[in-house]
Amino acid sequence: MTNRDLSVSSSSTPPAAAVPARPEQFDEQTRAALDHIDRQAVRVVADGRPERTRTGYAQDWASWTTFCAESGVPLLAVTPGTLTAYVEWLWTQPGWKTGSLMAPSTIDRRISGTVVSAREEHGVKPEKGVARLARNRLAQLVKEMEKSGEKRGRGQAAPLLVDHLVTISAACPENLRGIRDRALVLMHFAVAGREHELAANRVRDYADAPGGIQADLRVSKVRPRVVPVPYGSRPSICPVRAWTAWKEAAELTDPDGPAWRRLHSRWHTLMGGGLSAEGIGDVITRAGARAGIDVRFTGHSPRRGLATSSRLKGHDQIVIAKQGGWAPHSKVLASYLEVVDQWEDNALLGVL
Template sequence: MTSDGPRDLMTASTDAAELLGDAPLSAAEAGYVQAARAANTLRGYRSDWTEFSSWCAEHDHEPLPAAAAAISAYLTTLAGHGAKVGTMSRRLSAIRFAHRLRDLPDPTENARVVAVWEGIRRTHNTRPEQAAPLMPPQLWDVLDACPTTKTWKTPNRPKEPHLAGLRDRALILVGFVAALRRSELVGLDVADLAEHPNGMVIQLSRSKTNQRGDVDELVVLPRGTLPRRCPVAALQTWLEAAHITDGPLFRAVSKGNRALERRLTAGVVNTVVQAAVVRAGLVDEAQAGGYSAHSLRAGFVTYAHARGASDRAIAHQTRHRSLHTVGTYIRVDTAWDDNAATALGL
């Protein structure tokens, strides 16, 4: 057996038949096999499996089926080089997935691997790095810095609506108010929006916590009192300027200031947010990495809490299943709120 099989499956559904047994799969069956995992998950598995396979080749181990000693040594090597616990956990998931594809026993459940992994987690576990929250009043500065008018060096070419600026403005406002994950933002279609007297309702057919789409998740987008801070107005302005009536909601914009058919990728949302905070003067380019698409969701939770919203009300919008998870978003500066230590009179 070679290490290429699982990697190939993660690349194309046509390889599913080869990996899931001797009997070939029909095109429809192969398609469903590919749909069993989210595209981002498969890309991550592919990258992690390639890395593990390369390590095995260098250290004279078979990656499939992998021996417990190989996996424990691999984890020890990663820990020794400073890999994060989250990274190592993802690598284990890729190894587990590759073995299940071949209907092989899961080597990550071996007692040796479990013992080494538990020791690594106790020794090296650290708090996850959190993106800086983006919320008012800094959020208003970021929105105001988004360009709205496109000027040209070409003589006599009239000014036009700055499509990339209008898109970024709508993207940031919707991402903040709707508390959406970046994958959810770029996955939105015009058909997912429904008009409501109070604004709009976004219908998410799938999300990180609802990957099978068992239940439609509804997210509200209330109309703001000020047009320049209203997510509904920003979204409508973008759609009208870009002449978008159906298909992907947030799209790439050409250098010629035209909206393309191609939807944005999740990674581009990070770039949009980082460029926006630099443009607004919040940070310089060297510090922009502290912000990401997650800053919008984190900003919503932190700001809503500061405005008196309950954890349950916040979770209603963020769709967190656990109120404890919502609590992890509340930043250090809120630790002083309603705290008895401030009343000790020391």
Template sequence: MTDHQEHTVTGQLVPSSRQPDNRITHLHRQWAERHGVEAADRLASAEQLADAVAEQLVPQNTVDTYDKSWRVWQRFCSTQGFPETEGSRGALVAFVLWMLREGRGSTGYAPTSASTHLAGAVVRLRKAGIEVTKDDAGEARERLKKLATELKRHGERRGRGQAPAAHLDGVRQIAVTCDSSLTGLRDRALVLLSFHIAGRASEPAGLLATDIVAHERGLRVSVVVGKTELSVREVAVPYANVTVACPVRAYLAWRAALEATDPRFTKPDDPAFHTIDRWGHVGGAMSPDAVTATIARAAERAGIPIRWTGHSLRSGLATASRAKGKDALVIAAQGGWVPNSKSMMGYMRRADEWDDNASAGLA
């Protein structure tokens, strides 16, 4: 079996430098006995192709999370004297305890972060051909849940919690306080469009000009950098009744002003949103972090007392839509959520908890 194959992924030849893992080596021996060495080589190459395709289809932010989780696992193994290449039941439970007690040095991780790192470490162990059974990984997750409950019971709160949901008054206030400079036009368009598509910060960051098409009733937005299959979606954004807070007018005004500064911004593959420095110089596409920072600054400038993030606009759309009586399926389609998504339903409960309340009106 060859150690280096070239695989065709999304129309490109992608050389694979991966050494065949234990699973493929074992399969190769079985195939060679049944079908001969030449056929076994082809089947093993197909296995590596399947792995390469799977790797390319994993979103970059997920890859980054796995990398970070693996570094946390390596640090745990180094400080506790565990081998990195063993994912036993005891090692995983010890990993959970270590993360909650001292994983960040003098303090422990928040349970949500610990859960992410546990999942990432398990994925990486399995990708390396190391057996981690479902029962062992499941027990570590259950121990984490119970330990997290104990932390709450003892009054310990960790992590930032959920991003505060944006509200309509705040979104409109941001729109009003954005000035007519190129930066102000961009900020207004970014906040309003992100809110109306329920966008994660990575989604407006990944939009190209050609992904946003004017329609007589608004804009058609092709969100192509979604985190999941459902979040890659087509979103219709209608004109709003309040002119200053209209996402359609705001986006068209931003693009018209941008394109007037330089013909190169008229190209279809131009980023929908650009970085702009303090001197007004236009740069390349905004990163997700730049989108989050811009939203936070715009909210602070508008006098919103709680720091908003990119996710505030996403959760805010679900909350505000629910408060207006929109159906859950319509909200899910707009934001690319799975119908009855746990996270989406959590956002919507914020809108329901006062009006649809068991004790409301009883006294």
């Protein structure tokens, strides 16, 4: 091998890297291909959302469609001005379930659902902060409402507390419906569940553990979680014992079958399907009425009740949040706990 063999010629120097084309320089074919990729990505994410979320967005878009038809606004004209006009229109509309004027929280969700649907379902590209003006107008309307003393919506759900559980459990008849209702109310409270989380549960989602049950809330619009449910100190309101009694009485042997089965309205016999999210809430409401409790409970009452009851026993917000799947510093959870804290941590304690 000679020195000539070891030498590197000047012609072997790597060429300078090509300058990449900027987005504004893309040709029509490239733009079309990228738009297709974007639409596919949006569709994959949208299809992966929980059914409850997809249904909510569909209802929001249907509401926007009605507004556009009545006001003459083009359907895809999602702009700061049209969204603000939409808020004004919604403010005069009755709520879906209550029949009273629409709650501000519902209007806020309608705005979000409209913007998301326009972007993801119809390819509209709203400007950044497109809903800011509409939300500012909503805030003004809320202030006017509070000043006048007007009430809208149903307000926060009443908390279902431990004393209520005792009364409800005692009032449940010793038939299949009573056994199911007792188990459902107690488990709903224990896991601080949302209605749709329990409606999605299968028998296998309640697994026996040395200290009780591991409840797998695998379907959630927020965050799936596995919740440890220990044996209760009082057998009459123990969620573990109540679940076992329901499972045995209903002969729930199929691990993939619904955990909370529908019952015939007259004969109280098992039916093929499971309870819907709305059906879960109806069981909670009827259980409270059956027990003669003067408070009207909803499907959210056990969830709020667990947070309230746990705080009364001195548990930290982080611990409560983990049980119920709230964000660690959830403002909603904090508002529930504030009801307790205002008496336990009051500036007047020891003063007067």
